[in-house]
Amino acid sequence: MTLSVFDAAAIKKAATSQLVFDTVRDALIDHAEGRTSVPPPLHLDFPDADGDCHVKAGWIAGATDFTVKIATGFYRNPALGLPANHGLVCVVSARTGQIRAILDDRGLLTAWRTAAAGALITHAMARSGAATLAVFGTGEQARLQAAWLAKLRPLSTVLVHGRNRHKAATLCDELNARGLAARPACAQEAAAADMIITTTPATVPVLDAAHVREGAHVTGIGTDMPHKNELPPALFHRARLIATDDHAQCLDHGDFGHAVRAGAAAQDSDIAAGLLLKAAADRPDTAITVADLTGVGALDAALASAVLGRLPR
């Protein structure tokens, strides 16, 4: 038996947005209902090269496959003309332990499952009439979050806030080319949108809770380490409904944890985001809602397995 390796082009073709949405929705519900197995990740640091490696594994109980995902970040690479991030996903049979395939996806599936999770939860938690979106950040996830949310509901305007004006303008051009009405905005204007998605590696909050309007929904996806922080504790204090994709992770290294430690939210004040995909959230039109997403490893397993099922063998 030869090891099957699929490259990013083949994976891109197999992973339709419908497949990604359906798989991520089901996996978030499985995770919310306790049917996933996600061991603590493995880390290796390379301080001399300003690099690190994270290995994450995940399994959805009863699924035929599990995955082991290797992701590296070497932050001097761009200066060498190389991408900072590399990685692959190894799909393994949960029945025999045989390696079923390597998905040499260059991080594509992680980007797409993150985009789908953000869009699904923002759509589920925002009030039905919400039509303006603000994205904080100008990177790949800023673009993907806007594009994927637009697949779920019409967006009248997309406001882009970034520290780098040139990058914000470039992202607006890209979104406009996709048929979205995007324009750069200052932080105060962006914070007043109906829906806000933050996608930055910020270590201090990117918006002022006082600028967020009643009836708004805010999703934070950038805070994935204890020293990062995108959403201010005061926003959680104002929120009527707080959702987390993984309670323990968000408490440990998400914006929710910052809010709890600041005394702005009770430790048990969150609800599992996946549950809101099963039954609509009960939210008055004047309520503020917040979702803190730190990334669930079991989504990688579900998506890789679903994509592998669509690839030619």
Add this chain to the structure above:
Amino acid sequence: MTLSVFDAAAIKKAATSQLVFDTVRDALIDHAEGRTSVPPPLHLDFPDADGDCHVKAGWIAGATDFTVKIATGFYRNPALGLPANHGLVCVVSARTGQIRAILDDRGLLTAWRTAAAGALITHAMARSGAATLAVFGTGEQARLQAAWLAKLRPLSTVLVHGRNRHKAATLCDELNARGLAARPACAQEAAAADMIITTTPATVPVLDAAHVREGAHVTGIGTDMPHKNELPPALFHRARLIATDDHAQCLDHGDFGHAVRAGAAAQDSDIAAGLLLKAAADRPDTAITVADLTGVGALDAALASAVLGRLPR
């Protein structure tokens, strides 16, 4: 850039025993002298399928590559006509994080580095005139330990002790075919050999310390989990010199840990095995010496990188 995948046949050709011995010797010395980085492994259990997955990473400081090794054990596979163990080694650049190659070695490199480490340390610790070897166990490592030690010193006799007489006879035939004078032996006779290597998954000691002669050397390689135990605490009590391949691991889940917890050896009575490969052990011909090897992850990194350097690109 397409991901390079090398199969077991190519790896077998590239990994000469000289390359494996040299690389393992250097890596054991690096590990003994603190120049390796080995994070805690990642585990995933599949109780319904009687399976598990272990992911180990390792790096030797300054080396151009590190490795992530995925190994699965699904213990009902043999009944399905499949091997119980599967896995691969992913070689990653420690300078850029790029995946350099996948070594689809089916566990070959792990088996060979284990064989080389056992042979090197047994050879370094046994007295110069020691010529009879006993192996406990009849599996792949029993065969490899005898064959690889024979590359380092002449063996007058190889005694094979196994619970299954048929398997012991088969292993003797295989060793005889390689030019070794092998024959089955009972535990008492085997324990009286000049050199003893235990390679079993035993949970109670496989030999009686009272049967081990003065001047003998014993290497245990099978104890890799807390509930396993091949060598009796009384043997450590009789030993003049105790070596461990990794002090913390051997204390946690090796035979050395059982001896320490039984009060038969002091917690600091061991020496790093790698140091004995650098400078010969000071051992009187009447002393008993013991080595407890639990497997060092950094050896995987060193060996995979060395083998990759010999593979056609």
